[in-house]
Structure formats: structure tokens, C-alpha cells
Amino acid sequence: MNPSTDITTAPLVLRPGDAGYAEETAGFQTGFVRRPAVVFGASSAEDVLAAVRYAAERNLPLGVQATGHGTPGDLRGGVLVGTRRMNRVGVDPGARTARVQAGARWSEVIAAAAPHGLAPLSGSAPSVGAVGYTLGGGLGLLAREFGYAADHVRSLDVVTGDGRLHRDVREGSELYWGLLGGGSAPGIVTELEIGLVPVARLYGGSLAFDGRLVDPAAALAAYEAWTRTVPDGLTSSFAAVPYPDVPAMPPHLRGRYEVSVRVAYTGTDGERLVAPLRKIGPVLADSLREMPYTESHTVHSDPDFPHSYYGDSVVVRELDVERAGEVLRRTGPEADAMVVVQINHLGGALARPAPNAVPFRAGRFLVRLLTVVGREPARALLDPVFALLAPDTLGRSVNFALGAGDRTEGLHDAETRKRLAGLRSSYDPASLFVAG
Template sequence: MTDYLTKTDAGYDTERSGYNLSVEHRPEVVVPATSVDDVIDAVRYAAEHGLGVAVQATGHGPSRSADGQVLITTSRLDGITIDPEARTARIEAGVRGGALVRAAFEHGLAPLNGSSPEVGAVSYHLGGGLGILGRGLGWAVDHVRAIEIVTADASLRRVTATSDPDLFWALRGGGKGIFGVVTALEIDLHPITRLYGGGMHFAADTAALALRTWAEWTRTVPETMSSSVLLIRMPDLPFLPDHLRGRYVLHLRFAYTGSAEEGKLLVEPFRELGPVSDTVAEMPYSSVGTIHAEPTTPVAFYARNTMLESLDVAAVAELLRHAGPAADAPYLVELRHTGGALGRPGAVPSALGRRDGQYVLYAGAAASPEQVPALQAAFDRLFTGMRPWSTGGVCVNFLSGPDITAAELATGYLPGDFDRLTAIKKAVDPQDMFRTHHGRA
């Protein structure tokens, strides 16, 4: 096995830490894998010593601690191979979304990436992959062709729909890091090189009108238009411009694959509302990460989500009551428009079978341990208030943090699929070596 780190070694703390610090890992051993052989050796070592195995790429979505286990970090496995004729990519376990976007762009292609360039591309795909282009092209998981995985017997397997249909079904959407260590994926790429996209900020006095307008607008836009809304009180930081610094804003984000002329017409209703900033324009697809411009500094972050069947006038009013300019909510709220191709089954069935709902409602905040009880109580009030519009399910891709329950996780799946996942897990990993589930990438 490659050089591994224990609690007394320099570099142990750095290696075990990820982006989301809400779950603090204290593994028995940390293995900074630089090859598939390192992963195989680490799994074999864990089996010989009776230890569990956890996996971490970027650490965006831990939900259970890897205390006392072998933690394999895969960030150094960052190889990308593009086949421009087949329109595919082979990506290793540590590849980040932004690196994949840039590599594909050089060949006039694009992956179904998420909003953050820093999220691990492999774990993002395996969790479902709610992407920037999702309404037009579906979930990223539906565009996975093959999976390379080291299983509990320390063997490397290449899993496809024909070689092992049950495991291929389970790995795509069924929980990252619980069937083995995925070391690489083969995925589809798409002939997309540009977007009409960007964001608009609206001040507190126009936020409610902008949200109502967006809710109505989403009912008729084409599937080639994806959009989302962020409700947030911006931090009072000196590098922020005056119109954002310390202020409540609504950030409306667009990604349209049609022409710029059509895009301008589609977003015109929002320009008429007078945004305080407007970056929506023609852009190369390589700049897609600037649309959401999500933070990259590690924090202890807590979040919750649900899928909404609709977003009518009453739903907007209820949401604003909890998270509007006057609410002083201790969290940010994001709404992502789903539907379209995201609501249809993939060509090859996957564990991500539940695809109802037209929006994802997501709330999250950075918090210190003493702030968590009050934050959770505020989450309770928000999601109880929005329950009349909820499908009763969650977006599995957005689950993270230490408070996820099995019952909550099960609502992200169709009836019977959770039981099927459990059966496949027992067959592939009968000793439950891979016991640390990660909700996001």
C-alpha cells in the first residue's frame, strides 16, 4: 500500500478534511491514493484488519463520520481521456467538474456538469447529477456508460448494463461509496460549445416580484432553458460590491442552449424589473461555472431539501414568509427548476427512478456547533410550511450533513427500489465494509 497517514503523522489533518466540515473524520488510516493499485491495497488492508472503508474525493457531502476506518482520498486520481469521435470521456475518481468542462471544451463538447466547478465529477454523476443542462438532457447518471470499481474482495471490476445489470443499476443513483470504491467512469459528452447564460441580482424591494415572475415564467419556458433562484443575505465582506455587500438579494441564474436572440427575449421580463446587476450574455461553455459562482472556502455546512410539485402564488408567499427580505432567515434558500428531461426515465434504468416534482427547494447555512439547534429548528419551520407543495421526496444528489436519516433517504427512491438496493448491497458487500454513505460529491 502507498504511504498512509495515521493520527500522529504530518499531513493527516489536511488529508482527512474536505469542503464540508460539518462531519469531522478521525479515520484510523488515511490513504492518499495515487493509483488504482493503491485503492486495491487499501481495501485489502482494511479487510485484513477488520476495518471499514470510506471514500472522499472533494468532501462536499459527507453524512457519516469515517472514525476508526480506512479513509481513501481520491483527489490525486485526476486523469481525463476524451474520445471526440465517440463523444465520451473517461474520468478518474478525483476529477473535478471544472477540469472536465475545460477538457471537453477543447474538443467542442460538454459534460452534464453541475453548478460548482469544485465538486467531484464522479461522485456527482453517481449521486444523480442535477446539472446546468438537465432540463434539456436529463440527469447526468443517465449518461454513464461504464463504471470501474474496486469491490470488497479487493478486485477491480468494469461494470456496464450488460456485464452486471443489477450493480450498474444500483451504482447509478443508489448511494456513493457503499458498494465499493469507484475509480473511474465512462460518460457521454454533448456537442455544446456556448450558452446564453449568467445571472441577475435583484434588491430586497424587488425580490418578491422577481420570485413571483420567475415562478410563473417557469411554467412555459422551453426545456432548453434551465434556471434557478437564490435567496440570500450576502455577507458584509469588503471584496463585495456595494449593491451586494451585507444586503438581502435574489440571484436569478439562467443557462439557455438556444440562440442568444431567443435567450434575450426569454429573459426580457426580468430585465424590465430593474436588476441591480446583470451578467446574462452569450458565453463559451467553458465559463459555465461563473453562472452560480459558488463559494470554495471549506466550512461546516448544514442543508435540507425537498422536491416541490408546484410553485403557485400561495407557495411563493409562504416561502417569502420564511426566507424573504423581512424574515431574517439564518439560511440561504435555492430553488432549481426541474421537469423537462429530468422528469423522464433514462434510456437505461437506474436507482434514480423517482423523478417527480418541478422544483428542488434547498436550504443551507454555515453554522458553528452551538448554532446548529436553532438552525435545524428554522429548517423545520420552513419545510413544514412548504409541505403542502412538496412531493414528499428529496433530491438525493443534494443530501449532505450528519442529520440524514434512512427514512429521509428512502423518500428519494421509488417504492421497492430501496429494498432492491439493500439486497444488492448485501450481495456485493456482505460484511458491510463500505459503511460510510456520502450524500453529495
């Protein structure tokens, strides 16, 4: 192509040094900062198309950012497409669907669906971009009951790296299959149509224990045994968080080692089901209650302020509690840096096959480790811990390769990798798109 695309017609084009450039490139993740040569602030699919064609004509690396929760690849000299202005959400209550633009957050989808007694299959943090999360698979609060968010996508609009806008891409298309769960995509999805579920309220929250009074490894073993007794409709996770004793930390958290179980359930017998968990030890905090879905973010109470982090994850066939206990010992208060451990119970509807590239559906648990140090020290700290789980590891999660997305090994099985490579070759032949 010849460099003929006129970028002056875009609603917002910024370069380093321009007013607003820093704000446009900033995201929730502060530890991995992008410094592209050109930023397109897109307001429509046509704006995205113009940005992709501009990059293609000049053979420039290309990336996309909605909320900036992911950890981005290097875009020096390249083009960043910002989609945060594309945040329109439309709900069809009769069809139980929502059309969601690329920059919309889960909070906006939840708010639009709630008046109709409906809910999206959103994640734990309402500030996360709905489209990006869904494309990674989308392990939501009600995942064991309804499956991955990607399993409920009806159609997609996408601009591919070859400079084409594809509208209404549906099941049966290779592009549909690969965009959902494929990781490094050959294009920018500008809009999704997703299915909603009839959920007005849920039983949810967390039980927290003092990790210095209760043996975290024993608590995890009790949790793993409990997961074998619950119905498919109950979704839960185990977490261990060693809060540092530093002045910046709120006084009630300074130096605390908190072990907790988080629960989300749409059934009516939640109190009976969680009763065995209360026997783990003295309860430090109990937020379990009936709540409207609009308060579902309080189940995890994820940080809502921008910060730096690096994380990775593995899907395991089974959770060996002895090895997992050693994971807790190596990541506890004595570790070289703060490490947050979260272990999600999988199975249920997550194990059902679906016409997309979301992998490792046979896994029973997802083990996630998150730390606040930089990429290299984080790798040195976390990789040996993940190695403990290698005998049961199936692979890694696309959604939770936070800073490690440039390491593609383990994200898919060999056959899926080959199929995805063919898809990228067809739709992004110049390999413009940079892995995050």
C-alpha cells in the same frame, strides 16, 4: 478474513499525528471533519482495492473522499480512501465520451472536452468532484436539455465492499443501476466513462434584484409563471441570499438581500426568452451574455473557498407559490441564521425514464436550503421550513443532502429502497461503507 493485507505497499498511508494527515483528511466542507484511524492516499484502482480489503479484514468502517464537498459520516476508528490523486481525464472526441477517474474535478473535464467543442453535464461549481456528483444523479447546468449526468454514464469501474474490483460495469447490471443515484453505495467507483454533449457556447448568467425593494415572494411567483412558458432546453433556478452585515463580508454585499434568477441555455433566442424576467423590478446586476462553456461557472458564481455548511432539499410535484413565499419569509434577513434558498426548475429531459436509481423524475422543482450553522441548529431552523412544502413533496435529493445524508428517509421510494438494500447486501455484506 484474516488481517493479512500489507498496507505498506500503498503509495501513501497516514495515521493521526503523521505529517500530511490533516491535509489528506481536509476537504472543501470544513464543518464536518473526519478523523479516521488510517488514510489511504490512492493513485490507482489497485490502491483502492488494497484499502477496501484492509478495512474488510478488520471489519472497519470505510469512506471515500475526492474533493470533500459532501458532508461526511463519522469515520472514527475507520479507513478513509482519498482519491484526489486519481484525476486523469481522457476524451474520445469521435465517440463524444470521456473517461474520468475518481478524483477528477469538473473543471478538469470541462478543460479536456472544450477543445473538441464538447462539454460534460457538469454542475454549477467546477471544483466539485465529477464522479461523486454524477453518482448522486448530477443536476447540471444544462439538465433540462440533456437530463441528469447519471443518465449519460456508459460504464463504471468499482471496488465493492466484498473486496472485488469490477471493471466495465454497464447498463443491464444491477450494480450499474444502483450506483447511479442510489446514494449510499456498496463500493468505491474508481473511474467512469461518460457521454459528452456538443456544446461550445451558451447564453447564461443571472439577473439579480434587491430583495428589500422587490417583494421576494412576488418575484418567485413571477419566476414560477415564467417557467411554464420556456422551452425544455432552458435550465434555470431562483435564488434568495440574505448576506449578513458583518466585517468579513465584502463591502458591496454586506447587509444585502439578493434575489436572482440564473439561466443556462444553448439556443440563440435567450434574450427574447428572459425579457419577461426584467419586469420583476429594477435590476441590481445583470450578467446574462453569450459565453464559452469554459466560463459556465460564472452562471452561479458559487463560493470557491472551503467553508462550513449544512443543507437539505426536497423535490416537489408542483411549487405552491404561497407556501414557497412563506419559505422565503422564514429564511430571509430576519431568520436566526443566514439561509440560502435555491429553487431549481426541473422537468424537460430530467423527466425521462433512465436505467438508474435517480428518483422523483415527476417533480417540477427542487427546493434547496443551505445554512452555515451546525447540524443540530440547522435542523431546528430548516426542518419546519421544509414542512411547509410537505403537501407537494415527493422526496429528497441525494446530491443535496449536505450534512443530512445519514438521514435516509425520503431519498428514495419504498420499492427502490428495498432494491438498493438487496444490492448493498450482495456487494457490501459487512456494511463497511459509511453513509455521508
